[in-house]
Structure formats: C-alpha cells, structure tokens
Amino acid sequence: MPEDDRLSRVFAALADPTRRDIVARLAVGDATVGELAEPYDVTVQAVSKHLKVLGDAGLVSRSRDAQRRPCHLEAEVFDLMTKWIERYRQQAEERFRRLDALLASIDEESGDGTDGTDDRPAGNDQTGAAS
Amino acid sequence: MPEDDRLSRVFAALADPTRRDIVARLAVGDATVGELAEPYDVTVQAVSKHLKVLGDAGLVSRSRDAQRRPCHLEAEVFDLMTKWIERYRQQAEERFRRLDALLASIDEESGDGTDGTDDRPAGNDQTGAAS
DNA sequence: CTCATTGACAACCATACGGTTGAATAAGGA
DNA sequence: TCCTTATTCAACCGTATGGTTGTCAATGAG
Structure with missing residues (x-):
C-alpha cells in the first residue's frame, strides 16, 4: 500500500x-x-x-x-503519524526562528530602515514567488 | 470549542x-x-x-x-495531536513491556506450567472484565 | 470610473461515511 | 442435533465531503 x-x-x-x-x-x-x-x-x-x-x-x-x-x-503505526507531524512542525518552527532572527537583525540596525529587506534569509520567499 | x-x-x-x-x-x-x-x-x-x-x-x-x-x-496545533498520539503509544508500549516481563517470568519457572496464570500483572485484564 | 485580479459564497452532483435493521456465518454448549 | 453467543455481511437512510460551475465582494491599476 x-x-x-x-x-x-x-x-x-x-x-x-x-x-x-x-x-x-x-x-x-x-x-x-x-x-x-x-x-x-x-x-x-x-x-x-x-x-x-x-x-x-x-x-x-x-x-x-x-x-x-x-x-x-x-x-507502531503511530510512528508513521509522529514522523509526518514532526517533520512539518520542525520545518515551521525553523521558519519561525529565521523570521525571529530577521526581526532581531532589523531591530539592531534601526535608524536606516531602507535596506533591511536584503537581510531576509534565503528560501522562505514563497509568497509572490509563483508566476 | x-x-x-x-x-x-x-x-x-x-x-x-x-x-x-x-x-x-x-x-x-x-x-x-x-x-x-x-x-x-x-x-x-x-x-x-x-x-x-x-x-x-x-x-x-x-x-x-x-x-x-x-x-x-x-x-502549535501539531502539539495537540502529538500529545494524544504519544499518550496512547506510551500506554501501549508499557503494556507490551508488561507482557514481555510476564512471558519472561513464565519462562524462568518453566516446568510447573499449572499456576502461571496468577502471574498476570494487574491492570491489563480488559478482556472479559466487562459485565 | 471602469476594469482586472483575488478570493469567497451558493447551488448542485456524485460518492463516502456513520448509523440502522435484518440475515448469514462461525463456534460452543444443551 | 438444535440453540445460544459472537461477529460479520448486505441493504438502506440521512448527512457530510470533495468536486464542479456561476456569481459576487473587495481591492488595486488604467
């Protein structure tokens, strides 16, 4: 199956x-x-x-x-679920951490808030990426 | 809810x-x-x-x-699932361990297989317990 | 203002789901 | 053998689900 x-x-x-x-x-x-x-x-x-x-x-x-x-x-079937769940939970939490780091870095260099967008970590630009 | x-x-x-x-x-x-x-x-x-x-x-x-x-x-909703799953997985594994211990204890005193039924650990006698 | 984009809502259709009742199968006990 | 127990199978019913098409609201661009 x-x-x-x-x-x-x-x-x-x-x-x-x-x-x-x-x-x-x-x-x-x-x-x-x-x-x-x-x-x-x-x-x-x-x-x-x-x-x-x-x-x-x-x-x-x-x-x-x-x-x-x-x-x-x-x-043992529970393992299948747990594996699936953990995978995406970790992914989501990782993404959350990245966002957190981004916000922190923006906060650090407050005062020249014009180029902060370049600090965005690569890989999470799903929004707007599709055609 | x-x-x-x-x-x-x-x-x-x-x-x-x-x-x-x-x-x-x-x-x-x-x-x-x-x-x-x-x-x-x-x-x-x-x-x-x-x-x-x-x-x-x-x-x-x-x-x-x-x-x-x-x-x-x-x-965070994943936590709800994980909690539910882990609860019963652990319960089932615990029960498995008990059964394993039972089999081991039976194996130890092999030779007088007449009263082995009394060695059953308490708490897992679901089968036949309901009125 | 008018139009294009993004998305939701409503109505509809086919199928699946959870429940029922009634009959059938499997295995012991009288 | 006949009857009782335990469980499944089959047919049916009402509702939910996933999909469609058509329409409408919100918003930004010309």
Whole structure:
C-alpha cells in the first residue's frame, strides 16, 4: 500500500471520536467487539464497522479465540503519524526562528530602515514567488 | 470549542492528501490561495474549500495583503495531536513491556506450567472484565 | 470610473461515511 | 442435533465531503 494512502487512512480513522475512544480502550488492553461496544449506545454492528476502519488503517489487529475476535492495538503505526507531524512542525518552527532572527537583525540596525529587506534569509520567499 | 471536537477536525483535515500537501507547502513559507492551487489540477475554489477546512481545524491562519489572503501554518496545533498520539503509544508500549516481563517470568519457572496464570500483572485484564 | 485580479459564497452532483435493521456465518454448549 | 453467543455481511437512510460551475465582494491599476 502506498505510504500516502496509509497515512490518509490512519488520520481518517482517528478523526472519529468513537474510534479514538476505542483506541484509548485498546491501549489499556485487548478487548472483544462486544466489550468495546458496551459503553456506547450504538449497535455492535456499528462498532464492528469502526474496527474494520481501524483495522484497514493498520491500527488494530484481530486474532481468534473461539467465537470471539479479540482486538489488539498496533502501536507502531503511530510512528508513521509522529514522523509526518514532526517533520512539518520542525520545518515551521525553523521558519519561525529565521523570521525571529530577521526581526532581531532589523531591530539592531534601526535608524536606516531602507535596506533591511536584503537581510531576509534565503528560501522562505514563497509568497509572490509563483508566476 | 471542545478539545475533542478540535482533535477530530485536525485529524479529519489531515486525512486528505491534498490538504497534507498544502500543509507541507506552507511549512516552507506562507502562500496565497492561487499559488497553492497551481500545482494541482483542481479549481481555485476547491483549494479555497480545503483552506477553510484547515482553517477551521486551526492549522492555518489567514491575513490580508491587498486582494490577497496569504495563508500561514499554525504549528502549535501539531502539539495537540502529538500529545494524544504519544499518550496512547506510551500506554501501549508499557503494556507490551508488561507482557514481555510476564512471558519472561513464565519462562524462568518453566516446568510447573499449572499456576502461571496468577502471574498476570494487574491492570491489563480488559478482556472479559466487562459485565 | 471602469476594469482586472483575488478570493469567497451558493447551488448542485456524485460518492463516502456513520448509523440502522435484518440475515448469514462461525463456534460452543444443551 | 438444535440453540445460544459472537461477529460479520448486505441493504438502506440521512448527512457530510470533495468536486464542479456561476456569481459576487473587495481591492488595486488604467
């Protein structure tokens, strides 16, 4: 499966409060569909659907114990999200730092505010760069 | 806004590849709607909708520069996600460690495999615990 | 003032989503 | 064997989503 697709599934799966709640419960310990359904006032079928979504996203795996199909949380998928998030957070924070440095340098040489624009660090001139 | 709702919006916003791509571009630098729309073969209106979703999730903010409405990435929202993810990842990993310790302790006293069930660490007996 | 640019809003369409009910499958227990 | 439990599958319903086209508001340039 394409990694992009997988990321989409994971994010979409966690966009639902009930499914996040299920993940929270599974973090405590494995559980069956019936057990997971109990706290909510929805049918077992609905929870089964939620579990299918979580399963397709790779967040939970199922095993078999007689008629039961216990659900198990697969924590490693979280790494995929964390990696994605951290990447852009760091990028954004880096950009913020650069802007901060720019403002500081402008502040330093206050009095001849005519050529300060040349101090702009290269690489963040996205605005206005496109045709 | 309820935090749960906010989290849902953020996850839902990032569940779309185009919107993740937009976030990636904004991490490099602010941009206008038109600039953001260019790489994709969808209309500007569609991108505007995407930006509304990202805005409602608190992921991007808008300012005004003449007719233009530059988009700016708000990195702090990532913290909300990271916190949620780390919480359950750590819980799941902790549970994994406990299971590992259990298996190790069982392995140690191999030979009298009759009462090993009492060695189960407390707190992870979710399965079968619900009434 | 008039026009071009930038972007948002409204209405519409097809599809996906979360939920339901009802029936089917799988596995034990009487 | 028949019945109960646990879970899924199938069909349906209302609403949300991502996309389109068309129109309108805001602003700057001629």
